[in-house]
Amino acid sequence: MxxxxxxxxxxxxxxxxxxxxxxxxxxxxxxxxxxxxxxxxxxxxxxxxxxxxxxxxxxxxxxxxxxxxxxxxxxxxxxxxxxxxxxxxxxxxxxxxxxxxxxxxxxxxxxxxxxxxxxxxxxxxxYEGTGPEWKAVLDRYEASVEAFEAGAYREAAEHEAALWVVGPGRETEAVDADLLERIVEMDDRALRMEAAGRRxxxxxxxxxxxxxxxxxxxxxxxxxxxxxxxxxxxxxxxxxxxxxxxxxxxxxxxxxxxxxxxxxxxxxxxxxxxxxxxxxxxx
Structure with missing residues (x-):
């Protein structure tokens, strides 16, 4: 029980x-x-x-x-x-x-x-990464930062979910769509709190x-x-x-x-x- x-x-x-x-x-x-x-x-x-x-x-x-x-x-x-x-x-x-x-x-x-x-x-x-895989990681991170600074918090959360939950070695389709959405929802909320000065x-x-x-x-x-x-x-x-x-x-x-x-x-x-x-x- x-x-x-x-x-x-x-x-x-x-x-x-x-x-x-x-x-x-x-x-x-x-x-x-x-x-x-x-x-x-x-x-x-x-x-x-x-x-x-x-x-x-x-x-x-x-x-x-x-x-x-x-x-x-x-x-x-x-x-x-x-x-x-x-x-x-x-x-x-x-x-x-x-x-x-x-x-x-x-x-x-x-x-x-x-x-x-x-x-x-x-x-x-x-960590000092090199090579195309690490460049893709950095590009995704920079995209999330740019979206956050533009006030596009859900887009920033989607980039972060792709970076962390999908990872550099897989395609998005390899991860359960509902799981990705749950992470995006939690991260979007946290990013909005950060932008509002509540963190x-x-x-x-x-x-x-x-x-x-x-x-x-x-x-x-x-x-x-x-x-x-x-x-x-x-x-x-x-x-x-x-x-x-x-x-x-x-x-x-x-x-x-x-x-x-x-x-x-x-x-x-x-x-x-x-x-x-x-x-x-x-x-």
């Missing part, structure tokens, strides 16, 4: 964060990507809540959340878990959310039971940055990437697995940057298996 969920609001010093929570037991906190909001975890939320106290929230400037003062997204995350009385959590972050979760774990490892990074970016890691710019990075601190991670780390993700993400994943002392890599076939949406059952299974290994001490 699916546990009932509850929606709530946490007011931190810097943000008003809307969240959903369901289930009991060890805490799992899900952090969404930069082109989505907490709804991106729909395929996992109910199943995970059958085993864990599962929490998903909108970061400031996304979905139903907003900033109220200067701060950082990693600081919001730490304050959020504290407000919910979560002493330690299995953190799961996707894309931009992965960098937020990683930075929070580096600053406050005592709050993190394990860390799962899906399609991660790593602060301080710069706090969070350009802060750790000093030294995450890329230079990975060897200090003392917690189990699970890196998950889609086989069709961008090469920059693949390089960041390799960096994590190489430098973090207790890290493992899972590659999800037939998926790009958001494998939890393209291959939901596979990613749910990966999460549950990883946390079981953490509990058994076999990571």
């Amino acid at each position: 699916t546990p009932p969920s509850r929606t709530g609001v946490v007011e931190t010093e810097s943000a008003r964060l809307v969240y959903d929570v369901a289930g009991e037991g060890e805490a799992v906190v899900l952090v969404h990507s930069g082109i989505a909001d907490r709804r991106m975890w729909d395929p996992q939320f109910s199943t995970l809540a059958e085993h864990y106290r599962t929490v998903r929230y909108d970061m400031q400037g996304f979905g139903d959340s907003a900033f109220v003062a200067e701060g950082t997204d990693r600081g919001d995350l730490v304050a959020f878990t504290g407000a919910l009385g979560i002493p330690q959590a299995h953190l799961v972050g996707s894309s931009f959310g992965a960098s937020v979760a990683l930075d929070a774990a580096l600053e406050h490892p005592e709050l993190v039971r394990s860390l799962t990074l899906v399609g991660p970016t790593v602060g301080g890691h710069d 706090r710019e969070d350009a802060s990075v750790l000093d030294p940055p995450a890329a230079d601190r990975l060897s200090s991670l003392s917690i189990p780390v699970h890196v998950v990437v889609g086989a069709y993700d961008l090469p920059s993400v693949g390089e960041a994943a390799g960096l994590l697995v190489e430098r973090a002392p207790d890290a493992q890599l899972s590659v999800v076939d037939d998926a790009a940057h958001l494998p939890n949406l393209e291959r939901p059952e596979a990613v749910t299974d990966l999460l549950l298996e990883f946390w079981a290994s953490v509990a058994e001490g076999t990571t």
Whole structure:
């Protein structure tokens, strides 16, 4: 039986964060990507809540959340878990959310039971791509920026969905049309909030940055990437697995940057298996 969920609001010093929570037991906190909001975890939320106290929230400037003062997204995350009385959590972050979760774990490892990074970016890691495939990536990115600056927010979201969800190695027809539309809708909403000044710019990075601190991670780390993700993400994943002392890599076939949406059952299974290994001490 699916546990009932509850929606709530946490007011931190810097943000008003809307969240959903369901289930009991060890805490799992899900952090969404930069082109989505907490709804991106729909395929996992109910199943995970059958085993864990599962929490998903909108970061400031996304979905139903907003900033109220200067701060950082990693600081919001730490304050959020504290407000919910979560002493330690299995953190799961996707894309931009992965960098937020990683930075929070580096600053406050005592709050993190394990860390799962899906399609991660790593602060301080710069990718220098070459060749026609990478030029196509840059062209698509520039097209999204131009559309955003022109006020064509849905067009900008469509470019971003093509860049991240389809990926550089596939045609649009390879991805479910309904899935693409869901991402475009979430991203369009976020871009409009950004344009209206309702998202706090969070350009802060750790000093030294995450890329230079990975060897200090003392917690189990699970890196998950889609086989069709961008090469920059693949390089960041390799960096994590190489430098973090207790890290493992899972590659999800037939998926790009958001494998939890393209291959939901596979990613749910990966999460549950990883946390079981953490509990058994076999990571």
